[in-house]
Amino acid sequence: DSGVTQTPKHLITATGQRVTLRCSPRSGDLSVYWYQQSLDQGLQFLIQYYNGEERAKGNILERFSAQQFPDLHSELNLSSLELGDSALYFCASSLLDREFNEQFFGPGTRLTVL
Amino acid sequence: AQSVTQLGSHVSVSEGALVLLRCNYSSSVPPYLFWYVQYPNQGLQLLLKYTSAATLVKGINGFEAEFKKSETSFHLTKPSAHMSDAAEYFCAVSSSGGSYIPTFGRGTSLIVHP
Secondary structure, three states, X not given: OOOOEEEOOEEEEOOOOOEEEEEEOOOOOOXXXXXXXXXXXXXXXXXXXXXXXXXXXXXXXXXXXXXXXXXXXXXXXXXXXXXXXXXXXXXXXXXXXXOOOOOEEOOOEEEEEO | OOEEEOOOOEEEEEOOOOEEEOOEEEOOOOEEXXXXXXXXXXXXXXXXXXXXXXXXXXXXXXXXXXXXXXXXXXXXXXXXXXXXXXXXXXXEEEXXXXXXXXXXXXXXXXXXXX
């Protein structure tokens, strides 16, 4: 158990819909990262928050947005969903936002868009 | 820019045989290197990391990796494979002065035959 929790575990929805994925980081960790994992793209970094502020952006679509709340939990919002958005979405946390910090991954949310 | 190449999307070994998973990196500044393992239906977890303290890094579950600057490699090895080692393995690189967000390789699936 990494200490990172993600809800829901599975999500099935239709194209055009909007969903929210939730992540609670490990106790004490200030940094939260969101990743998308798919068979064709591998593990893609989406966005990072550090202590409530957006710190880095990766390959995140404009239809996607995220935020980190004062209690440090984070939410990833996916809107106008397309079939290609079906993937495993991971949240990870680390103590700080330094290059030598290991990341602790949650169990993921499997999103299926029909 | 930094990048990681994992040679071989699948590696198959017999139980008790040597495990060798290859990782080559590209970084314009001294790198920090990580190996993560992902068991089925789980998130990634850290196996080991290189932070310039020692070139031979020992991790959990009997795995180790050697940093070779001249070859820009960080291959993962284990002397004797166990059935429980069957999983997906990811190499990642981050760097100070560059992107501290780790860049992950595409992953190598380790298959262990009885």
